[in-house]
Amino acid sequence: MPFLIENVTTVVLAFFILALLGNLSLVGIVLLRRRRRDRFFARIDGLREQYGPVLEAVLSGCTAYAQGLETLRQISCPDRLFMLEQLCLEKRPAPAQEPVLRRLCEDLGLVKIWQQRLMGQIDQASLREALVNPQGLLRRVKMLQFLIRSKSAENLGLIRHEPSWPLLVKALEDPNPDIRMVAVRSLAAIQHPGSFVPLVEQLHKSVLESAPVLSVRTLKTALVSFPLRDARDLLPSLRHPDPRIRFVATDIIREMVEREAADNPDFLLDQRIMGGEMVEMFLKNLPFDTNPDVRARSAPVIAHLADQRVAPTLFTLLEDSAWFVRLHTVRSLANQRFLPHASRIAATLTDPNWRVRETAVRALRGFGRAGVDLLTLHFLATKDRYSREQVADGFQRTGLIPELLACCVETGNGRETAVLKNLAEMGKTSYMISVIERRKGNAELRRNFLMQFGRYPDPQIHHWVEQMAEQESDFDMRALAQETLAAHSREEM
Amino acid sequence: MELWRQVFIYGMNVFNLLIVSYFFIANGVYTLLMVISLAAVWLYNRRLAYQDLDDIRESPVTPPVTIVIPAWNEEQIIVETTESTLQTDYPELEVVVVDDGSNDTTLKRLIDNFHLVKMDLIYRPQIPTQTVRGFYMNPDLPTLLVVSKENGGKPDALNVGVNICRTPYFCTLDSDSILERDALLRLMRPVIHSPINTVVSGGIVRVMNGCQVRDGRVTKVELPKSRLERFQVVEYLRSFLFGRTGWDLLGGTMIVSGAFAVFHRDTVMEAGGFAHDTVTEDMDLVVQLHHWASKHNRRIRMSFTSDPVCWTECPSTLRMLGNQRRRWQLGLCQTLWKHSEMLFNRKYGMVGNFSFPFHFYVEALGAVVEFLGYFMVPLAIIFGMVPAMLYLLFVLLSLAYGGLLSIGAVLLEELTYRRYPSYRDLTRLLWYAFIENLGYRQLILYYRFEGVVRFLTGYGRWEKVTHVGIAN
Numbered sequence: 001m002p003f004l005i006e007n008v009t010t011v012v013l014a015f016f017i018l019a020l021l022g023n024l025s026l027v028g029i030v031l032l033r034r035r036r037r038d039r040f041f042a043r044i045d046g047l048r049e050q051y052g053p054v055l056e057a058v059l060s061g062c063t064a065y066a067q068g069l070e071t072l073r074q075i076s077c078p079d080r081l082f083m084l085e086q087l088c089l090e091k092r093p094a095p096a097q098e099p100v101l102r103r104l105c106e107d108l109g110l111v112k113i114w115q116q117r118l119m120g121q122i123d124q125a126s127l128r129e130a131l132v133n134p135q136g137l138l139r140r141v142k143m144l145q146f147l148i149r150s151k152s153a154e155n156l157g158l159i160r161h162e163p164s165w166p167l168l169v170k171a172l173e174d175p176n177p178d179i180r181m182v183a184v185r186s187l188a189a190i191q192h193p194g195s196f197v198p199l200v201e202q203l204h205k206s207v208l209e210s211a212p213v214l215s216v217r218t219l220k221t222a223l224v225s226f227p228l229r230d231a232r233d234l235l236p237s238l239r240h241p242d243p244r245i246r247f248v249a250t251d252i253i254r255e256m257v258e259r260e261a262a263d264n265p266d267f268l269l270d271q272r273i274m275g276g277e278m279v280e281m282f283l284k285n286l287p288f289d290t291n292p293d294v295r296a297r298s299a300p301v302i303a304h305l306a307d308q309r310v311a312p313t314l315f316t317l318l319e320d321s322a323w324f325v326r327l328h329t330v331r332s333l334a335n336q337r338f339l340p341h342a343s344r345i346a347a348t349l350t351d352p353n354w355r356v357r358e359t360a361v362r363a364l365r366g367f368g369r370a371g372v373d374l375l376t377l378h379f380l381a382t383k384d385r386y387s388r389e390q391v392a393d394g395f396q397r398t399g400l401i402p403e404l405l406a407c408c409v410e411t412g413n414g415r416e417t418a419v420l421k422n423l424a425e426m427g428k429t430s431y432m433i434s435v436i437e438r439r440k441g442n443a444e445l446r447r448n449f450l451m452q453f454g455r456y457p458d459p460q461i462h463h464w465v466e467q468m469a470e471q472e473s474d475f476d477m478r479a480l481a482q483e484t485l486a487a488h489s490r491e492e493m
Numbered sequence: 494m495e496l497w498r499q500v501f502i503y504g505m506n507v508f509n510l511l512i513v514s515y516f517f518i519a520n521g522v523y524t525l526l527m528v529i530s531l532a533a534v535w536l537y538n539r540r541l542a543y544q545d546l547d548d549i550r551e552s553p554v555t556p557p558v559t560i561v562i563p564a565w566n567e568e569q570i571i572v573e574t575t576e577s578t579l580q581t582d583y584p585e586l587e588v589v590v591v592d593d594g595s596n597d598t599t600l601k602r603l604i605d606n607f608h609l610v611k612m613d614l615i616y617r618p619q620i621p622t623q624t625v626r627g628f629y630m631n632p633d634l635p636t637l638l639v640v641s642k643e644n645g646g647k648p649d650a651l652n653v654g655v656n657i658c659r660t661p662y663f664c665t666l667d668s669d670s671i672l673e674r675d676a677l678l679r680l681m682r683p684v685i686h687s688p689i690n691t692v693v694s695g696g697i698v699r700v701m702n703g704c705q706v707r708d709g710r711v712t713k714v715e716l717p718k719s720r721l722e723r724f725q726v727v728e729y730l731r732s733f734l735f736g737r738t739g740w741d742l743l744g745g746t747m748i749v750s751g752a753f754a755v756f757h758r759d760t761v762m763e764a765g766g767f768a769h770d771t772v773t774e775d776m777d778l779v780v781q782l783h784h785w786a787s788k789h790n791r792r793i794r795m796s797f798t799s800d801p802v803c804w805t806e807c808p809s810t811l812r813m814l815g816n817q818r819r820r821w822q823l824g825l826c827q828t829l830w831k832h833s834e835m836l837f838n839r840k841y842g843m844v845g846n847f848s849f850p851f852h853f854y855v856e857a858l859g860a861v862v863e864f865l866g867y868f869m870v871p872l873a874i875i876f877g878m879v880p881a882m883l884y885l886l887f888v889l890l891s892l893a894y895g896g897l898l899s900i901g902a903v904l905l906e907e908l909t910y911r912r913y914p915s916y917r918d919l920t921r922l923l924w925y926a927f928i929e930n931l932g933y934r935q936l937i938l939y940y941r942f943e944g945v946v947r948f949l950t951g952y953g954r955w956e957k958v959t960h961v962g963i964a965n
């Protein structure tokens with residue numbers, strides 16, 4: 001066809017008609033889709049209304065199991081399996097209901113189908129079914145079958161079906177990354193001891209391979225959820241020649257230990273839980289590991305060991321050359337068990353790294369009154385400017401200023417007053433003034449503050465006194481403010 | 494005279510060629526993006542069936558996040574935004590609101606509402622910023638920190654937030670936006686599950702106008718009443734559902750909306766933080782990160798996911814819309830110019846070879862080509878260089894194809910998230926998608942053209958978009 005303008009016009013016209021038809025088709029698809037989805041949801045709602053109470057009654061034990069099972073078996077529709085899945089797994093069951101739900105899923109034949117599907121045995125849907133039903137489409141197109149397989153793995157994890165763990169371990173080697181990821185999560189939910197080692201192997205792969213399929217975080221999340229007794233299987237990882245492996249293994253144990261400790265404040269690790277070999281590893285090898293990350297992550301575990309060598313080992317780590325090792329160690333020492341060693345923490349308030357100083361302030365604050373006393377003493381005694389700044393920061397962040405002001409009024413000239421005076425000298429007066437302003441009703445506090453701090457050469461205090469001298473409704477207080485201002489002016493001259 | 498005639502004819506022919514090539518390149522790439530996004534978003538939506546959020550919520554391994562909200566004269570909405578952000582469902586979360594020297598009551602409203610007190614805390618800036626005036630905290634609400642600083646623009650406010658943030662990741666959130674409760678969990682999912690260091694994770698921004706908002710949450714999704722806002726709903730759907738998704742799949746992400754995105758703090762720090770020399774600091778940072786990764790030979794990933802939702806207030810007047818679009822176009826031109834060495838540079842892979850040239854030719858230069866086309870082609874008809882019929886058909890084809898792409902975006906929405914539940918809203922959306930190219934597109938084109946003119950004339954000021962405070 002010669003390149004004539006008439007031909008171009010015909011081509012453009014054809015494209016235009018095609019685009020218009022495309023518009024109309026898409027509009028049709030959108031509306032059709034909306035109608036189908038509405039029907040689908042109506043069907044699910046109907047099913048939920050009809051069988052939801054039955055399921056609820058079976059799970060809570062209000063209805064006899066056999067009777068409930070029989071009723072649920074009566075559900076019949078083209079996508080029965082999908083509907084049953086929706087019904088049974090819609091809500092996360094309470095722990096007490098889990099065994100009943102598991103049994104129900106087994107007796108309804110769901111577990112068997114999930115297991116088969118996970119292993120790739122999927123009944124192929126007909127073309128008609130594939131066009132009518134999205135689930136059918138997934139069963140028909142091989143490339144999409146990983147969606148069904150992943151969902152099956154997820155379902156087995158949701159009901160914590162323990163006998164399925166070998167299948168899930170097998171799925172860890174599946175070429176599809178989704179199936180592998182869901183298998184990891186389901187294994188973490190089931191927590192069968194046999195699956196711990198295969199998960200650790202996957203972790204090694206993720207750390208060492210250049211293009212891993214699973215992320216280290218995904219695997220760590222899974223391993224951390226296992227009971228602490230399984231951590232013994234991480235011993236070979238702690239001895240691994242690769243420092244990254246040693247680091248992730250130590251970090252996993254740390255997370256496990258901290259989880260246990262969060263549930264039980266008096267938690268202590270002994271050889272019965274961890275095994276003697278691992279305890280020795282934590283006390284003798286890991287604090288001296290060549291990788292500072294390992295040393296850092298070992299500190300919180302060591303802090304929970306029931307052994308006399310704990311405190312000296314932690315004190316060694318407090319002297320480490322890497323700042324984050326010192327930081328993790330200070331954080332580990334923030335436990336009432338180490339209150340007698342609080343002075344060692346106070347010594348880190350002059351650490352060259354501000355993060356360590358900040359953690360030390362928090363740790364001491366966590367010790368309550370005793371810790372605050374140590375902080376106060378250090379604040380008043382130290383000449384280290386950075387350390388004073390850090391403690392002042394901590395006093396403010398933790399809301400200690402109102403407490404100090406109250407004590408200052410009570411005692412008149414105690415240690416608290418000295419702290420406030422130091423803060424005023426450092427120009428840290430915003431919080432004090434905010435407190436005074438908010439407690440306008442507390443005349444004694446205001447008067448005391450005016451008398452103690454009114455003449456400080458701090459611009460914020462000066463501005464506050466000026467305001468008092470001009471606007472204060474209490475005549476005596478205004479006079480006092482004016483007097484303070486006058487004295488301040490005389491001093492300046 | 495003859496020489497001038499020849500030059501004119503030659504010029505017109507070149508321009509006509511430009512117009513035709515622009516049409517085919519733009520629509521070709523948009524079609525490609527639409528097709529792959531349709532498949533990818535549908536598949537992603539199916540994958541959500543087995544991607545529970547509980548394991549992220551309950552895992553101790555989930556990294557803590559700081560949400561940074563820069564605010565300048567946002568007294569209408571700032572309290573609601575902050576309140577709703579504090580309710581975000583995330584295991585370890587801090588919120589930093591940076592008041593960028595507002596001259597309204599933004600700071601006062603925050604102080605009063607959250608009972609904040611001024612504190613003299615330590616500020617250790619790693620990225621240089623304007624002076625910080627003060628920190629405001631409530632010791633009983635330690636997850637919220639408000640910082641007041643001298644006015645320095647949005648990037649400066651964001652840099653203050655980055656300097657203060659202690660968590661490995663931070664999320665930028667516009668002060669006129671509201672996060673869905675689980676949006677951050679969803680946004681962090683690709684970060685957590687990716688074996689490659691994900692330095693940027695962007696989510697979808699949807700139009701809040703018209704929706705019902707209660708207690709800082711969008712409780713009922715409806716289309717806005719005004720036509721201008723409805724057109725923007727379609728535009729946002731198209732831009733986010735298949736624009737961003739498509740580029741993400743092709744590995745050519747150049748734009749992540751700073752209204753709602755998560756960034757890896759250390760990487761941003763190393764890349765120098767948010768730059769001040771463009772008015773679209775979010776796009777500039779993303780391009781800068783590509784640059785940084787290539788220079789330092791680092792393997793990084795940028796991700797876009799379509800299920801974490803952030804609701805934002807879109808401009809409701811032509812003046813505000815103009816301000817916004819001029820700024821976007823100006824920022825695009827500034828960023829592309831600043832990083833022009835990436836154009837067709839193999840070192841940058843997909844971004845250098847495909848995404849950058851596309852943004853340069855279609856998104857930046859295209860505004861000029863298309864705008865001038867509306868004047869030049871009729872001129873060509875008058876001089877008998879193009880048949881009127883062909884021109885008319887070409888314009889009709891362009892409009893119909895534009896409609897097809899917009900309706901495609903509505904289809905994508907319907908196939909996946911179905912946020913607009915009523916039939917009435919759905920049919921309206923379809924109608925607005927169809928007529929978007931008759932008037933609205935030309936209006937936006939005009940603003941974009943103005944943006945390019947501003948770039949060429951060296952105008953570089955931020956234009957404020959004032960919000961009416963829908964969430965209030």
